[in-house]
Amino acid sequence: METSIEVRDLRKRYRGAVAVDGLSFTVRAGEVTGFIGPNGAGKSTTMRLILGLDAADGGTALVGGADYRTLRAPLTHVGALLEPGAVHPGRRGRDHLLWMAHSNGISRKRVDEVLDQVGLASAGKRRAGTYSLGMQQRLGIAAALLGDPPVLLLDEPVNGLDPDGIVWIRGLLRSLAAEGRVVLVSSHLMSELEDTADHLVIIGRGKLVADTSVAKLLAAASKDRVEVRTAQRTEAMTVLANAGATVSVTGSDTVIVEGLPPDGIGGLLTGGGVSFTELRRHRASLEEAYMELTRSSVEFTPASAGAPADGTAVEEASR
Numbered sequence: 001m002e003t004s005i006e007v008r009d010l011r012k013r014y015r016g017a018v019a020v021d022g023l024s025f026t027v028r029a030g031e032v033t034g035f036i037g038p039n040g041a042g043k044s045t046t047m048r049l050i051l052g053l054d055a056a057d058g059g060t061a062l063v064g065g066a067d068y069r070t071l072r073a074p075l076t077h078v079g080a081l082l083e084p085g086a087v088h089p090g091r092r093g094r095d096h097l098l099w100m101a102h103s104n105g106i107s108r109k110r111v112d113e114v115l116d117q118v119g120l121a122s123a124g125k126r127r128a129g130t131y132s133l134g135m136q137q138r139l140g141i142a143a144a145l146l147g148d149p150p151v152l153l154l155d156e157p158v159n160g161l162d163p164d165g166i167v168w169i170r171g172l173l174r175s176l177a178a179e180g181r182v183v184l185v186s187s188h189l190m191s192e193l194e195d196t197a198d199h200l201v202i203i204g205r206g207k208l209v210a211d212t213s214v215a216k217l218l219a220a221a222s223k224d225r226v227e228v229r230t231a232q233r234t235e236a237m238t239v240l241a242n243a244g245a246t247v248s249v250t251g252s253d254t255v256i257v258e259g260l261p262p263d264g265i266g267g268l269l270t271g272g273g274v275s276f277t278e279l280r281r282h283r284a285s286l287e288e289a290y291m292e293l294t295r296s297s298v299e300f301t302p303a304s305a306g307a308p309a310d311g312t313a314v315e316e317a318s319r
């Protein structure tokens with residue numbers, strides 16, 4: 001059986017507040033899956049439930065077909081980054097990893113390998129309390145990689161990383177997925193996962209909003225939008241609006257046209273005496289696609305607590 005994370009009808013409530021509300025999704029091997037949702041959406045709770053760090057009120061979360069709590073030497077099955085600052089400040093980075101390795105039957109050699117992999121080879125002897133936020137994050141990632149696990153869960157791994165660190169983590173995530181691993185990485189910012197995630201599980205208020213490939217989401221958001229570059233912006237807007245288009249200004253000489261067949265736009269402009277220098281299909285950014293998706297989802301509107309879901313989750317028919 002292919003390794004995966006299977007979440008089915010997962011539920012968790014804390015003192016009246018619903019954190020995870022009937023969530024179901026599957027994370028497959030060989031691709032980076034972004035786990036996206038605004039602050040408080042339930043991402044960390046879901047990850048804790050998958051890792052058996054908290055007990056679900058209902059539903060199941062299986063890793064490679066098994067309940068995490070039944071795994072022997074769990075670090076060799078699942079690597080996780082949850083709270084990078086959780087290492088005792090007096091403990092040296094390398095000693096922290098040695099202790100974890102020992103408890104899972106992992107060699108000392110592997111500890112030095114992962115320290116090297118995350119760029120902490122020389123800092124391993126320093127106490128964790130002297131580490132910057134970015135170094136703590138790297139130590140947490142080293143711990144996740146320690147058991148060379150087929151499944152990785154990383155909660156907001158970009159937090160605290162400088163631009164070089166962000167580029168590094170993106171490359172690492174992609175290479176881990178390319179090695180055939182299951183890689184689930186959470187973020188509350190879609191832009192953080194631009195060019196990194198292949199697939200997205202988007203949640204809001206503990207419920208699924210979308211489970212889709214990035215390519216499909218972008219294609220849907222980009223659909224039939226055309227960017228026009230013209231020195232006659234006002235005239236272009238008048239001609240296009242009169243033809244029934246929705247036109248939005250994106251720059252001093254650019255507009256985006258929506259609601260007209262793309263192939264007819266050039267002819268309309270020429271017929272209206274408007275010259276243009278460029279016409280091209282607009283490619284939505286991941287952030288735009290996300291905004292569009294969440295605009296249409298009741299989960300993200302500031303409704304009163306306990307508002308009923310309208311079942312607007314967007315799910316791919318086949319993956």
Ligand SMILES: Nc1ncnc2c1ncn2[C@@H]1O[C@H](COP(=O)(O)OP(=O)(O)OP(=O)(O)O)[C@@H](O)[C@H]1O
Pocket residue numbers: 014015017018019037038039040041042043044045046187188
């Ligand atoms: N231990 C807890 N006790 C009480 N409430 C909790 C607990 N953990 C989470 N919650 C609540 O559950 C909801 C989901 O929180 P969670 O941390 O899972 O969201 P998140 O999507 O990870 O958010 P963030 O992006 O801010 O990390 C929030 O309303 C939060 O306040």
